[in-house]
Amino acid sequence: MTTPTATTDAEALIESLDRKSALHKFHHVLHKYPWISPGLVLLVAIIIFGLLNERFWAISNLSLITQQVSIVATLAIAQTLVILTAGIDLSVGAIAVFASMVMAKTAAEQGVPGPIALLLGLMVGTAAGALNGFLITRLRLPPFIVTLGTLSIFTAITLIYATGKTINGKYLPDFMLILGTKIQIGSFKITYGVVVMLLLYAIFAYVLRNTAWGKHVYAVGDDPAAASLAGIQVNRVLFSVYLVGGLVLAIAGWIAIGRVGAASPSIIPDANLESITAVVIGGTSLFGGRGTMIGTLIGAILVGVVSNGLVLAGLDQAYKVLAIGILVIVAVALDQWIRKVRA
Amino acid sequence: MTLQPVLQAKGLVKTFGRVVGLNSADLELYPGEVLAVIGDNGAGKSTLIKCLSGAEIPDSGEMFVEGELVSFKRSLDARAYGIETVYQTLAVAPALDIASNLFLGREVRSKGIAGKVFRKLDHNGMRTLAKEQMTKLGIGTLQDMSQAVETLSGGQRQAVSVARAEAFGSKVIILDEPTAALGVRESNQVLKMIELMRDRGLPVILISHNMPQVFSVADRIHVQRLGSRAAVVTPNSHTMNDAVAIMTGALKVDENDQALSPAQAIADAL
Numbered sequence: 001m002t003t004p005t006a007t008t009d010a011e012a013l014i015e016s017l018d019r020k021s022a023l024h025k026f027h028h029v030l031h032k033y034p035w036i037s038p039g040l041v042l043l044v045a046i047i048i049f050g051l052l053n054e055r056f057w058a059i060s061n062l063s064l065i066t067q068q069v070s071i072v073a074t075l076a077i078a079q080t081l082v083i084l085t086a087g088i089d090l091s092v093g094a095i096a097v098f099a100s101m102v103m104a105k106t107a108a109e110q111g112v113p114g115p116i117a118l119l120l121g122l123m124v125g126t127a128a129g130a131l132n133g134f135l136i137t138r139l140r141l142p143p144f145i146v147t148l149g150t151l152s153i154f155t156a157i158t159l160i161y162a163t164g165k166t167i168n169g170k171y172l173p174d175f176m177l178i179l180g181t182k183i184q185i186g187s188f189k190i191t192y193g194v195v196v197m198l199l200l201y202a203i204f205a206y207v208l209r210n211t212a213w214g215k216h217v218y219a220v221g222d223d224p225a226a227a228s229l230a231g232i233q234v235n236r237v238l239f240s241v242y243l244v245g246g247l248v249l250a251i252a253g254w255i256a257i258g259r260v261g262a263a264s265p266s267i268i269p270d271a272n273l274e275s276i277t278a279v280v281i282g283g284t285s286l287f288g289g290r291g292t293m294i295g296t297l298i299g300a301i302l303v304g305v306v307s308n309g310l311v312l313a314g315l316d317q318a319y320k321v322l323a324i325g326i327l328v329i330v331a332v333a334l335d336q337w338i339r340k341v342r343a
Numbered sequence: 344m345t346l347q348p349v350l351q352a353k354g355l356v357k358t359f360g361r362v363v364g365l366n367s368a369d370l371e372l373y374p375g376e377v378l379a380v381i382g383d384n385g386a387g388k389s390t391l392i393k394c395l396s397g398a399e400i401p402d403s404g405e406m407f408v409e410g411e412l413v414s415f416k417r418s419l420d421a422r423a424y425g426i427e428t429v430y431q432t433l434a435v436a437p438a439l440d441i442a443s444n445l446f447l448g449r450e451v452r453s454k455g456i457a458g459k460v461f462r463k464l465d466h467n468g469m470r471t472l473a474k475e476q477m478t479k480l481g482i483g484t485l486q487d488m489s490q491a492v493e494t495l496s497g498g499q500r501q502a503v504s505v506a507r508a509e510a511f512g513s514k515v516i517i518l519d520e521p522t523a524a525l526g527v528r529e530s531n532q533v534l535k536m537i538e539l540m541r542d543r544g545l546p547v548i549l550i551s552h553n554m555p556q557v558f559s560v561a562d563r564i565h566v567q568r569l570g571s572r573a574a575v576v577t578p579n580s581h582t583m584n585d586a587v588a589i590m591t592g593a594l595k596v597d598e599n600d601q602a603l604s605p606a607q608a609i610a611d612a613l
Contacts, residue, residue, distance in 0.1 A: 031491070211462045212450040215443055222436040229434040230507075231419055231448035289438040 030338050034283035035295030037334055041327070042302045049309030056312050063189045069304035070197045071096075071259060071268055073297060074252035075275040076282075077200055078129075078245035080296045083279050084208075085221040085241050086288025087143035091132060092249055093271030094154035097264075099125035100253030101158050104167040104263030107176050114175025122250045128154055129246015133239040151272070158265045166264040172257070179258030193255040200248060205293035217241060221288025277324060278303055281331045285339065302327070346373050347410050349546050350395065350426070350515050355404035357390050364390035365401065366570030372515060377537060377547045379557040382567030383590055388550050389519065391567060395548070396428040396517055397421035408514065427512030429504045431520035437493035441485065442466070442473040444492050445507045476506050480536050498529025505536050509545070516540060517548045522556060534560050554583045566590055 030036060050057040075092045082089040103121030106112040112120065128150070135146040169177055179193035208214035219227040220237045228234050257263050282299025284291025306327070307320045348371040357365040365387045372378050382388045393399035395406065397415030406413050408424045415421045418428070435444045446469050452458035453465045470488040477485055482502045485495070492500055501521055508516050518537065522530035530553075537547055537560055551557050557564060558578045566573045566589045574589050574596035581589075585603060588594035594603045 028494075031494075206461075210464050210466075212452075212464060213462075215439065215447065215450060215464070218439060219436040219443075219447055222438045225432070226434045226436050227447070229418070229428075229430060230436075230444075231422065289436065 027338070030334075034285075034290065034335070034338055035292050035298055036283075038281050038283055038295060038298045038302055038331065042298055042305065045302060045305050045309065049305065049313065052309070052313040056309055059187045060189070061308065061312070065301070065304045065308050066194045067191050067259065068308065069300050070191065070193045071252055071256045072271060072274045072278060072303070073300035074197045074200060074255055075249060075268075075271055076278040076296045076300050077204055077293065078248040078252075079275040079279045080282075080284055080291060080293060081204070081217065081241045081245050081248075082143065083221075083276075083284050083286060084217050084288060084291055085238055086224075086286075087136070087221075087238075087241075088147065088276065088286070089132065089143065089242075089245065090147040090272050091128070091151040091154055092245075092252075092275050093268050094151045094158070095125055095128045095246055095249040096253040096256060096271065097267055098128060098154045098158045098253070099250035100257050100263050100267065101162045101167075101265060103176060103254060104172060104257060105162060107173050108167050108171040114173040117173075117176065118254060121253060122247060125250025125253065126243060126246040129242045129244070129249065130239070132246070133242030136242065137235040137239045155265075162263075162265045164265060166262055169257075169261040172263070176254075177258050177261060179255050180261055181258070191258065193258045196251065196255060200251065201293050201297050204248075208293060213237070213240070218289055221290075223289070274303060277328055280335075281327050283331065283335065285335050286332065287339070290339070299331075348372055348407070349374050349409055350548075351407040352391070352395060353405045353407075355391065355394055355401045355406070357387075357394060357399060357401045363570050365394070365404075367404070368567070368571045370395070370565060370572065372546050372548055374546055375541060375544050376562040377541050377549060377560055379561035379564045380548060380550045380567060381552070381554070381557055381564060381586060381590060382573075386567040386590070387570040388567050390570075392428070392517055392519055392548070392550055395421070396426060398428075422511065425512055425514035426517065427508035427515070428517040428519065429501070429508045429521050431523045435492045435500050435503055438491055440489045440491055441477075441495075441503055442470045442488040444503055445469070445473045445476065445510060447507075449511065472510075473506075476510050477502070480506050480509060480539055482506070482532070482536075496529065498525050498532050501525060501529070501533055502536065505533060509536075509540055512545070515546055515548065517550075519550045520552065521549070522551065522553060530556065554586065557586075558583055568592060 055061060075096060079089055079092055099121040102124045103117045106120050107114055107117035132146055132150055135141050136143050179191060179196060181192050182189045183192065208217065216227065216232050216237045219230065219232060220234050224234050256267050260267055278300035279291070279296050280286065280299070281302055282291070282295030282297070284295055303324060306323050310320045310323065311317070350372040352368060352370040355365045355368045368387060368391050370391065380388050380391065390399060394401045397418040397420045400416060406415070408426070413424060436447065439447065451465045451469050453463045457463040458465065473488045477483065480502070482499070485499060492503060495503070505518070505521065521533050525533065534556060537549060540547055549557070549561060561578060564576050564578065564586060566576065566586060568590060576586060576589070576596065585594060589596060594605060596603060
């Protein structure tokens with residue numbers, strides 16, 4: 001009678017060990033590829049929303065989602081760079097709008113040719129990023145405080161500069177609106193803005209993975225003291241992140257003009273929080289040093305899919321906000337678990 | 344000794360406000376030796392090492408690398424002379440992999456257009472070199488160089504730091520309390536790495552509080568006291584108790600015949 005019990009006990013033990021090691025393996029896989037979990041959630045979301053309303057699956061609807069997410073997804077590129085350095089940028093939306101108003105106003109009111117107006121906007125965005133970077137690296141103020149301040153400052157400057165007015169697309173040169181132009185790929189209709197957004201993702205995914213600068217961004221966010229001891233000039237890397245981020249944000253402003261067909265000082269009100277949401281859902285750690293561009297892209301699309309899918313399912317807008325809140329908390333909890341990996 | 348020191352410091356002075364960190368400190372490191380630096384807290388060990396590794400700039404005094412007068416403004420300057428330092432705190436980026444940590448700040452780019460125009464890093468090349476480097480220092484157990492450092496034990500992490508220093512330090516390796524955060528077995532692994540480096544002709548400066556470790560691995564022992572060098576002894580000529588006595592000022596060493604005598608204050612008391 002005792003022998004069989006012993007065997008089952010041993011078997012149960014072995015089974016439980018096996019289970020544990022399976023969980024362990026899963027943990028390690030997530031640790032190496034943190035974008036897998038939002039990817040799975042995205043897949044499940046797409047399937048469920050398609051089952052709830054077949055119109056969700058329509059090519060025209062899927063094309064619309066990519067267009068809807070193009071602005072926030074571009075902001076999230078800059079946000080990812082900053083969060084990888086263990087910072088946060090609350091001024092992403094403000095900088096994008098500031099740059100877009102400069103482009104639109106110089107083109108519409110000063111008659112500056114489109115490409116030059118774009119260049120001016122890109123310079124303003126880069127300068128705004130540089131100001132953030134300067135305050136953070138030279139005055140050693142925390143990024144949260146600096147960008148909370150510049151969020152107000154850039155928003156106010158934009159309102160004063162634009163005298164609170166929206167510039168209608170009909171006063172803008174075609175070049176300014178070109179990113180809103182749709183192109184047909186098969187039966188899939190996307191805008192040039194989406195193409196630019198995807199190109200930026202490809203570029204920054206490459207840069208983070210394959211260049212020394214990318215490694216240094218991770219190292220600075222991971223452990224600034226260790227990075228500094230390894231000979232990395234931490235402040236220079238931080239400054240460059242905010243500078244490059246500003247340029248990307250200005251491009252997001254250009255995408256926004258094309259998408260909306262106008263330039264308005266209140267074009268993207270929730271952009272800051274939505275960009276942070278996309279980054280966090282995409283598996284990038286708020287503590288810095290880990291995360292990927294592909295994760296952020298998945299995060300941004302997931303937010304777009306959830307809002308679009310819930311609307312098509314006939315649910316109130318409040319459910320979208322609820323769903324995204326839950327996603328953020330789950331994502332951060334998952335990150336905490338993933339980071340606990342040990343030998 | 345008529346040999347020329349690889350690294351030499353003469354009369355280094357460093358003050359922090361009113362606190363004297365170094366008071367005319369000397370140090371010589373000869374080719375192929377392990378020089379241990381011991382001393383009580385506040386004796387100026389760390390300050391001395393920081394001056395040698397370029398992390399601090401001495402107020403006065405001279406430093407020589409192979410007889411050449413040098414002045415280090417930052418640690419990169421010391422590195423340019425082939426002096427690498429391993430710090431007590433595990434100075435690695437935990438989320439980065441082993442190869443990335445080994446080459447952090449000194450990444451190798453791919454050949455051709457990919458490297459020159461697109462600045463692509465040579466991931467495979469760096470991993471291969473990292474593997475060779477780890478095997479050379481007797482840590483061949485680590486197979487996967489793309490493994491994040493945070494998945495390693497403390498000893499393995501410190502091994503990564505030592506391997507990094509050894510890979511780039513062509514003249515001198517400085518280890519600042521490399522075993523302070525490690526267990527006994529892991530400490531022994533680091534000590535073995537120190538011996539391997541010495542056997543390959545690379546001189547090592549080891550700062551440590553751990554007397555048994557110092558006496559097992561060092562060729563000479565520099566005793567730092569009150570900001571300057573109190574004595575240089577060897578594990579053969581002196582015991583651990585002697586070293587501690589010199590460190591605390593209870594004994595003095597005659598510079599010529601290395602004979603020990605009670606310090607003046609104690610002699611007076613007797």
